[in-house]
Amino acid sequence: MTDVLRRGRASLAFSFFAQGAAFALLVTRIPAIQDRYGISDALLPAFLAAVPILAGVGSVATEHLVKRIPPSSVLRWSQPVVLLALLGVGAGDQLVEVAVALGAFGLAVGALDASMNMLGVSLQRSYGRSIMLGFHAAYSLGGIVGASLAWAGAHWQLPLFVSYLPVVLVLLPLALVASRWYVDGGAAPDGKDATAEDGAGAGPLVFKLLLPLCLVMTFAYIGDSTVSNWSAKYLNDVLGSSEQLSTVPYNVYMVMTLVGRAVGDFGVRRFGAVAVVRLGAVVAALGFGVVAVAPGAWVGMLGFTLVGLGLCVIVPQTFAAAGRLFPGASDTAIARLNIFNYVGFLIGSPLVGALGDAWSYRGAMVVPMVLVLATLGYARSFDPQPDRYGDVHERPRTADVGRGSNGV
Numbered sequence: 591m592t593d594v595l596r597r598g599r600a601s602l603a604f605s606f607f608a609q610g611a612a613f614a615l616l617v618t619r620i621p622a623i624q625d626r627y628g629i630s631d632a633l634l635p636a637f638l639a640a641v642p643i644l645a646g647v648g649s650v651a652t653e654h655l656v657k658r659i660p661p662s663s664v665l666r667w668s669q670p671v672v673l674l675a676l677l678g679v680g681a682g683d684q685l686v687e688v689a690v691a692l693g694a695f696g697l698a699v700g701a702l703d704a705s706m707n708m709l710g711v712s713l714q715r716s717y718g719r720s721i722m723l724g725f726h727a728a729y730s731l732g733g734i735v736g737a738s739l740a741w742a743g744a745h746w747q748l749p750l751f752v753s754y755l756p757v758v759l760v761l762l763p764l765a766l767v768a769s770r771w772y773v774d775g776g777a778a779p780d781g782k783d784a785t786a787e788d789g790a791g792a793g794p795l796v797f798k799l800l801l802p803l804c805l806v807m808t809f810a811y812i813g814d815s816t817v818s819n820w821s822a823k824y825l826n827d828v829l830g831s832s833e834q835l836s837t838v839p840y841n842v843y844m845v846m847t848l849v850g851r852a853v854g855d856f857g858v859r860r861f862g863a864v865a866v867v868r869l870g871a872v873v874a875a876l877g878f879g880v881v882a883v884a885p886g887a888w889v890g891m892l893g894f895t896l897v898g899l900g901l902c903v904i905v906p907q908t909f910a911a912a913g914r915l916f917p918g919a920s921d922t923a924i925a926r927l928n929i930f931n932y933v934g935f936l937i938g939s940p941l942v943g944a945l946g947d948a949w950s951y952r953g954a955m956v957v958p959m960v961l962v963l964a965t966l967g968y969a970r971s972f973d974p975q976p977d978r979y980g981d982v983h984e985r986p987r988t989a990d991v992g993r994g995s996n997g998v
Contacts, residue, residue: 648700
């Protein structure tokens with residue numbers, strides 16, 4: 591069983607890596623996509639909004655699919671669709687063709703994100719210790735690789751299809767081979783069925799209990815979309831940096847998400863999920879505060895660095911907390927929680943843009959700072975323990991410290 595789990599963990603980590611690379615290759619080449627298909631500035635927001643909306647539809651569909659087929663099957667076939675849809679974005683020359691390709695990409699991404707995190711939560715349950723941040727670290731690494739390849743394609747002025755084809759030719763067969771070792775479900779470390787635990791969480795999903803995690807997910811992705819969509823403009827227009835320097839904050843942000851997630855599981859095992867999430871929220875909020883008051887570009891980059899280091903731990907732990915809160919309905923909980931990933935992405939960019947235009951971009955940075963700080967009010971949801979009355983309270987940590995298991 592140990593070898594099965596190790597292969598399952600490695601294959602799932604590769605799936606996260608491939609998804610990070612594919613998504614980065616899409617979003618970092620949006621200007622090239624716009625030019626290739628002649629998409630007007632007025633129409634571009636509709637195309638960009640359609641992808642997360644359809645991803646939400648894909649996540650909802652996955653919630654129902656996994657009642658009939660295992661999440662591994664959904665992941666096994668949604669990842670190739672994502673990669674082929676990415677290739678389709680670069681292969682067409684008509685507006686309708688890119689619309690179909692982006693639509694397929696969005697639907698498949700929703701199914702992919704949901705099923706990947708379902709498998710990640712179930713594997714973490716089988717391991718009996720925190721490993722979820724490691725999967726998301728693989729996603730960050732894939733994003734860095736994808737963004738670097740996109741930069742190379744833009745630098746050498748390669749057509750989109752030429753940029754995307756080698757990546758798809760490498761990732762697609764590897765993803766299909768790795769999918770042979772996906773692991774569905776799993777037993778708790780003590781040998782008991784994890785879905786048969788006593789308590790309210792073992793029953794059907796109660797959305798009122800899931801709602802705090804949904805809000806945290808939304809807040810985190812508002813912060814993430816603020817950095818991805820506005821960091822370059824903020825450095826260039828507000829802090830007076832050069833155009834070349836303004837591209838640095840997002841790269842630094844991605845590197846720091848990789849670093850934070852690579853070491854984050856050790857922090858969860860030692861101090862517990864609640865402490866790690868609280869620290870992450872404080873560091874991310876401090877980063878946005880530094881950005882808001884930065885006198886120059888280098889201080890602004892320091893702020894975005896802190897945002898990446900703090901924000902990176904929140905999303906993986908939110909998925910993990912949903913799995914712990916509803917061990918008997920974790921797939922459903924994760925599929926519904928995943929929708930708020932896209933809600934935050936849809937809200938974040940236009941919210942900051944509207945506030946920046948109407949007020950100031952410095953003031954707009956205070957909004958994600960406040961929202962990330964609001965995570966502190968929901969921190970107890972990251973370490974739930976249902977009692978016999980169905981209430982949720984924080985699990986005592988004294989007995990867990992130093993034992994390597996935090997109930998994760």
